[in-house]
Amino acid sequence: MSDVAGKPSLLIERVLTLELVRVTERAAVAASRLRGRGKEKAADQAAVDAMRRELNTLPIDGTVVIGEGERDEAPMLFIGEKVGTGSGPKVDIAVDPLEGTTLCAKDMPGSIAVMAMAEGGTLLAAPDVYMSKIAVGPGYPAGIVDLDRSATENITALASSKGVEVRDITVLVMDRPRHDALIAEIRSLGCGIRLITDGDIMGVIYTTMPGESGVDIYIGIGAAPEGVIAAGALRCIGGQMQGRLILDTDEKRERARKMGVADPEKKYELNELARGDVVVAATGVTDGPLLKGVRFKGDTIETETLVWRSATGTVRRISAEHRNRDKFHLEA
Numbered sequence: 001m002s003d004v005a006g007k008p009s010l011l012i013e014r015v016l017t018l019e020l021v022r023v024t025e026r027a028a029v030a031a032s033r034l035r036g037r038g039k040e041k042a043a044d045q046a047a048v049d050a051m052r053r054e055l056n057t058l059p060i061d062g063t064v065v066i067g068e069g070e071r072d073e074a075p076m077l078f079i080g081e082k083v084g085t086g087s088g089p090k091v092d093i094a095v096d097p098l099e100g101t102t103l104c105a106k107d108m109p110g111s112i113a114v115m116a117m118a119e120g121g122t123l124l125a126a127p128d129v130y131m132s133k134i135a136v137g138p139g140y141p142a143g144i145v146d147l148d149r150s151a152t153e154n155i156t157a158l159a160s161s162k163g164v165e166v167r168d169i170t171v172l173v174m175d176r177p178r179h180d181a182l183i184a185e186i187r188s189l190g191c192g193i194r195l196i197t198d199g200d201i202m203g204v205i206y207t208t209m210p211g212e213s214g215v216d217i218y219i220g221i222g223a224a225p226e227g228v229i230a231a232g233a234l235r236c237i238g239g240q241m242q243g244r245l246i247l248d249t250d251e252k253r254e255r256a257r258k259m260g261v262a263d264p265e266k267k268y269e270l271n272e273l274a275r276g277d278v279v280v281a282a283t284g285v286t287d288g289p290l291l292k293g294v295r296f297k298g299d300t301i302e303t304e305t306l307v308w309r310s311a312t313g314t315v316r317r318i319s320a321e322h323r324n325r326d327k328f329h330l331e332a
């Protein structure tokens, strides 16, 4: 009995959900072979190669809408690249083969291999610019937070809704100079701040599991493509998110316009960042609060993956012991 009878694309998606796990598992294993070696680019390329190889085995007519860059910047997984066998559902593919390349290179917590697959034309084709983001997990009244309110107003509203003191809220912010004023404002409230150096896809996802992650809300500026992928996950798990592209130069505005962005000031709601049915998979590369990193144990390789599905709201945590190392195409 299908969980979404009658909608063929979702039925195929149901089958494909676990296929996405294989894609991020292979990218994570490839990157993990270079964990802690100080080689950001090599680790990223290893993940890109592995993800692309596996993506091209999937029975999909996939188009990369979020990838490694524009066609002239990235040889692989560039925006517009076709992936999959070409037979099967027409889908948008958003990839970050190694989210947190520096975290991987330094073997610091929180790097992942992540991708999203959505109905064609439903993920915001975000240019590679910054995005102002705010996000909270499920269970709060609609509109509890808003990009056009101050951090103080948003955190105070969240604390009240959660039934805790403002100082009991933990805010995740990227540790960047652009956030100095934001951090000072949050500190003035007595809140906790989880500063991360990189990896704000998981930074947003942490808000959906505050019990495990210790994070209640994400506020700040990160990359727009990462914001769209994170929005895909929130669409599956539940939660609220807004994003506004930061198009502060004519060049960025023109680049965004060419990608279909009509209003450069637009505040995107969650369902505008990731509109359709979407599946998101993330495999841990280095250990983090929600995902273990890859473990190499003699002839066995262990991976842990979270996979989310919007059609059913199902969240699966898949721990895998891989004994056939050949499938990872690992050099000796």
Ligand code: VTB
Binding pocket: 099, 100, 101, 176, 197, 198, 199, 200, 201, 222, 223, 224, 226
């Ligand atoms: C952001 C964040 C990403 O890189 O793009 C960050 O969204 C780069 O930020 O998750 P800066 O330009 O300020 O360095 C990541 O952390 C990793 O790709």
